[in-house]
Amino acid sequence: MTTDTSIFPPFSVPADLLEAAATKGWPEGLLQRAVNLGIPRENIDWWLEHGRSVKDVEADIAQRERLTFGTLRGRAAGERDSRALVDLYANSPEEIGDWDVTVERGPNPFAQFRLQENCFVRLLEDRGVVLAASAFASMNTIVAGRRLLVRLPSAFRVRQGFRSQGLSNLMLSVLPPLPYTFLRGQLWYIRSRNFNGVDWMKAMHMFQGEPPSIDGDVPGLPVFVHCYPARTFEGSADGIRKAGPADLPACVHLINRTHQGEDLFRPYSDERLENVLDEGVWGGKPDWWPHVYGWSDFYLIERSGRVVACAGLWDHGRDIREVWRHRATGEEDVIEPTALLDFGWARGAEAEAERLIRFLLGETQRLGRTHLMAPLQQLPRLASRLEDLSPVLDRRGLNWRVFGLDGNLTDPADPAITRPFIDLRYW
Amino acid sequence: MTTETSIFPPFPVPAELEAKAADKGWPHDLVQRFVNISFPASSIEEWLDRPVPAKDAEHWVTMRERLIFGTIQSRIAMWNDTDALVELFANSAEDIGDWQVTVERGPDPFAQFRLQEDAYIRLTMDRGVAVAASAVARLSAYVGGKKLIVRCTQAFRVRNECRGQGLASLNQEVSRPDYQERTHGQFYYIRPQNEQSIQWLQHQGLSARQTEGAVPGMPATVLLYPARPFEGDMSGIRKARRADAAACARLINETSRGLDLFRPWTATTLRQRLDGFTWADVGLTKVYGWNDYYVLEEDGRVVACAGLWDRGRDVREVWRNEVTAEKKLLETAAVLDLGFEPGREAALARLLRYLIGETHGLGRTHLMVWLQHLPAVESLLADQGPASDPRGLQWRTYATPGRPDPPVTKPHIDLRYW
Numbered sequence: 115m116t117t118d119t120s121i122f123p124p125f126s127v128p129a130d131l132l133e134a135a136a137t138k139g140w141p142e143g144l145l146q147r148a149v150n151l152g153i154p155r156e157n158i159d160w161w162l163e164h165g166r167s168v169k170d171v172e173a174d175i176a177q178r179e180r181l182t183f184g185t186l187r188g189r190a191a192g193e194r195d196s197r198a199l200v201d202l203y204a205n206s207p208e209e210i211g212d213w214d215v216t217v218e219r220g221p222n223p224f225a226q227f228r229l230q231e232n233c234f235v236r237l238l239e240d241r242g243v244v245l246a247a248s249a250f251a252s253m254n255t256i257v258a259g260r261r262l263l264v265r266l267p268s269a270f271r272v273r274q275g276f277r278s279q280g281l282s283n284l285m286l287s288v289l290p291p292l293p294y295t296f297l298r299g300q301l302w303y304i305r306s307r308n309f310n311g312v313d314w315m316k317a318m319h320m321f322q323g324e325p326p327s328i329d330g331d332v333p334g335l336p337v338f339v340h341c342y343p344a345r346t347f348e349g350s351a352d353g354i355r356k357a358g359p360a361d362l363p364a365c366v367h368l369i370n371r372t373h374q375g376e377d378l379f380r381p382y383s384d385e386r387l388e389n390v391l392d393e394g395v396w397g398g399k400p401d402w403w404p405h406v407y408g409w410s411d412f413y414l415i416e417r418s419g420r421v422v423a424c425a426g427l428w429d430h431g432r433d434i435r436e437v438w439r440h441r442a443t444g445e446e447d448v449i450e451p452t453a454l455l456d457f458g459w460a461r462g463a464e465a466e467a468e469r470l471i472r473f474l475l476g477e478t479q480r481l482g483r484t485h486l487m488a489p490l491q492q493l494p495r496l497a498s499r500l501e502d503l504s505p506v507l508d509r510r511g512l513n514w515r516v517f518g519l520d521g522n523l524t525d526p527a528d529p530a531i532t533r534p535f536i537d538l539r540y541w
Numbered sequence: 542m543t544t545e546t547s548i549f550p551p552f553p554v555p556a557e558l559e560a561k562a563a564d565k566g567w568p569h570d571l572v573q574r575f576v577n578i579s580f581p582a583s584s585i586e587e588w589l590d591r592p593v594p595a596k597d598a599e600h601w602v603t604m605r606e607r608l609i610f611g612t613i614q615s616r617i618a619m620w621n622d623t624d625a626l627v628e629l630f631a632n633s634a635e636d637i638g639d640w641q642v643t644v645e646r647g648p649d650p651f652a653q654f655r656l657q658e659d660a661y662i663r664l665t666m667d668r669g670v671a672v673a674a675s676a677v678a679r680l681s682a683y684v685g686g687k688k689l690i691v692r693c694t695q696a697f698r699v700r701n702e703c704r705g706q707g708l709a710s711l712n713q714e715v716s717r718p719d720y721q722e723r724t725h726g727q728f729y730y731i732r733p734q735n736e737q738s739i740q741w742l743q744h745q746g747l748s749a750r751q752t753e754g755a756v757p758g759m760p761a762t763v764l765l766y767p768a769r770p771f772e773g774d775m776s777g778i779r780k781a782r783r784a785d786a787a788a789c790a791r792l793i794n795e796t797s798r799g800l801d802l803f804r805p806w807t808a809t810t811l812r813q814r815l816d817g818f819t820w821a822d823v824g825l826t827k828v829y830g831w832n833d834y835y836v837l838e839e840d841g842r843v844v845a846c847a848g849l850w851d852r853g854r855d856v857r858e859v860w861r862n863e864v865t866a867e868k869k870l871l872e873t874a875a876v877l878d879l880g881f882e883p884g885r886e887a888a889l890a891r892l893l894r895y896l897i898g899e900t901h902g903l904g905r906t907h908l909m910v911w912l913q914h915l916p917a918v919e920s921l922l923a924d925q926g927p928a929s930d931p932r933g934l935q936w937r938t939y940a941t942p943g944r945p946d947p948p949v950t951k952p953h954i955d956l957r958y959w
Binding site: 291 | 549550577578581609610612614616617618620621624625661662666667668669670681687688702703715716717719720722723725804810819820822823824
């Protein structure tokens, strides 16, 4: 862009600042670079007064320059970015033990993030090619009985061939719009045996000190979800039907009863569940609305005319596939699951909850998916009723840190998560 | 950034596409330019099939190239863009008749948009300098009795020194994913005599019918009551409590039900609004919340309610007359979420007088209230000598063939979006 005005850099450097920088041993040119970036004077003063190391300042400035003056862009993803994101995720495998795991996201790369609260996807792009991306959700929740606003970063990927170029750091400088920045808690999952990921997180200072590994696996509170292989449903479908708006109060009651008291569970209201099943849109869906999970995926079961269990089935595999390739043998395995969301049952109705899950396993088969994921770690009695289905456990480490109102981390994390509710929207 | 891989442009052009482009008389390298910006082949085909001149395609690809390969970036603003946004708004005046109006936004340039539903700011930067911005909100509302998702575009500004460079168009290139972006229609307000905006809107395809006249579009007027100390009867007036939410929601709904662009409240939504969307203390300054919401009780029940947003804390209008050099400053407070029981116009008027006093206490110049639908209340306050702030409301729908969306005939004006 050409302009005759003087609003663009290089900007003049105030003499007193130049003198202060020289006194602090800043190399020649560094202050000019900071000024050219439009870094506010008070920030530079703070760096000088508080003795921020020259190395840190140089690294910070170099990072900002990459995003300001070059062809590299850091920004929130928009509707034009779908194809580029599909391409990125297909080319960003993770090393998990002896396997390369590629989590493909497409045709709708935003599908999972759309189900999350206040989620935005950030990306780094160079000349139209997306090199890195991650998602960032924030939600109101309850931990140990205390209300918190929590952020959940997920799906962090750097394109293969572009690792170790500082792109992760650059991505972290892409921040959400207000007001979601000022958060109290941060939660993230690490896949079992993802030791490269752990090393990266250490380098990104995501842990407080050296994180303890659990049984030689990744750090964090051990959590798992049951993955049941899809199979035809041959039981009785009596009383099973899709839910409608009139069922909201009953379903909300069941969901809240089932998960009450679990950390990270926020009790549902009729309004909230309705909004979830309306897919965030009120009124009839317009023709252009891309479906992910809504009323047509939400089931209940009645006994004697009373709703006693409910559950949603998100066709996760339609847009998210895990491709596992064994590096030594070349063996390949594809996991395309469905996921159980928003489920609950009445006291004494475990048999109906079990039957509903078996029914949804049949729906999973009908959809052509490989597994049904069900977060039953806190519900062992129900899980034991489904043991004959030979579930595989998908294990992860749940990592959690809490910031005080002063912005400093609490150590140990306060409040602590002891009995987590796993919402597969964020898995 | 340097790389030895081949994932960056230039990319090879499919031969059949090149042949088709040549047939259509496209300039030699135009299809290559489309391919280089990773534009899908099927979409290039669509351009080739359209009955539009090649120069339109060229114009479009040039715009994308500016954003992809140059120093200009258009993106959603982040909280650390605060300083850049404050500076941009302070240097982006609008010409309104003989006046130059600068709407300054700071110290918190996000303040107004934090009050809106699902809002974000589109920001265009060049070498770290903010050169254009606009805000977009997406809300659920009734129009003509139908539930719609509508967009409100506002605060469109291009920096004084950078006009006429196509930056407004580049700014509009910012989007969110489709599920957050698309709507049935959109509305926005235009000030009378804002010729630059009107011309730009005509360029964007708005008809003369929508843009001509003293006030372009449907007239919408907000009253500005000069701030003054309150010396009246304040009996029954108090700050609202959480337990009042259901009664207040009912009053708000009774007052505005049936108006276009209004969505009835529930106790939950009102509480969420006054909580500032976060239910925990996150150390974030509240723009508008429980501390700003008032009720008036009579006969042992809440009969009127209204919120007072200290708009002037973060949004100021500086008017400079280019002929006389006269200068005036508008730093207003604004009434939000107003409601009253049928027949209790006098109670509402008393509450508003009280809020005019609060406005004075805050050091603001005026209280903004929308009373177009409440003429009885307006006449009860006539002695306060209000000025009026007229604007034109523009409403456009993206109608589905065979299912036209309804027109806005009786709009509800929410000052969050003014």
